[in-house]
Amino acid sequence: MSDRLFVFTLSCEDRPGIVAAVTTELADLGANIAESNQFWDQATNRFFMRIAILVPEPATVDSLQRALAPAISRFDMKTSLYDMSRRPRMIVMVSKFDHALLHLLYQIRVGWLDAEVVAIVSNHEDSARTAENEGIPFHHWPVNKDNKAEQEERLLKLVHETDADLVVLARYMQVLSDNMSKRLFGKVINIHHSFLPSFKGARPYHQAHQRGVKMIGATAHYVTADLDEGPIIEQDAERVSHSMSAQDFVARGRDIESRVLARAVKYHMENRVIIVGNKTIVFTQ
The missing domain is CATH 3.30.70.260 (ACT domain)
Known part of the structure; x- marks a missing residue:
């Protein structure tokens, strides 16, 4: 037995x-x-x-x-x-930058991340070929102010149809509505290309470069109605210097983002995260 x-x-x-x-x-x-x-x-x-x-x-x-x-x-x-005999299922949402998506797919392929991507959703068509190569259903859903509510209802329907355990925002450059954030609380992870709470908003690496920071990082957190204020799951940072350009910051940052998001997804899928108010208890190995 x-x-x-x-x-x-x-x-x-x-x-x-x-x-x-x-x-x-x-x-x-x-x-x-x-x-x-x-x-x-x-x-x-x-x-x-x-x-x-x-x-x-x-x-x-x-x-x-x-x-x-x-x-x-x-x-x-x-x-x-x-x-844990049931393999966790996730929907990955992405815009134009696909580095975090590709890293997740790689970690699944080599067996470090035990999960299944049941759909890739994007407001652009850039990742359609990646989805095709991986045999994953691809959904191209452009978003604007007039159809945002409709597209979010389509997402909720997709979560139900695929029995997804998690929605991963892998550099998905759209803000989920307050209603969506509340309905999927604890089931949506975002990667923020900054070491929160510093440098929120657009072009954070350029902001960091202009301020002459000595460390840059990334933050993976659960999505809530408060933008970029959800419970933090994982963070990392690396040293940078005055000799690096803003593009060097961006390249370094993409690498950090990919690693941080993958670790956060793994912790969630292995049920190592307990949400306590606006913070988390994370039992890493």
Whole structure:
């Protein structure tokens, strides 16, 4: 009989016995703990935990939920439980710059990112050939002020039809409406070509170059109604110097963006991220 991998995440008020209560229930099922991470936020006295478990077949999400119910109820936990045998599905949205999209596709191809791109959506046709080469459905949906609401409804329909777990804005140069951001909260990741909160808006690398900064970076975050203010998942930065041109900044930045977005998507797909208000707890390996 084979084992099945699940990921269980929880948050609750911290007090003694939480870990013991969870692991005791899991032991009774014959489960084996493959990975465990935990964090106590002293400022709020909240406890967070992610645990990856191997459970003998025919385990299901429902059977595990029932087994863990006493511990969940006892500690008033906010929980999520995921069956990792289901390959996560995502829609990637892109405009003209395709470096972040190409990096995601490469990381899937080599097996570092275990996910499936079920659609590529763009307001331009530049990535149509990439989609064709990869065998991925391509949707060319030009956006303007008159059809924005209509195109967003098409996106929601596509999310439903493809059973997508995540929408990735891989340098998609359109702002999602407040309504869309709220309806897909926690399911849309954006890559911002700046080390937030610095240099928001247009041409951030040129802004950074004009200010003579010594480091540039990128930020991957969940999309919210507040533009570029959503919970941050991943960031990175690299040193630059006065001898570099604005185009050097752009080239360096594209590389950082691609890597940061891929890591953020991986963390999300592996259920390593817990959203807490306007920030995140990220259990990296």
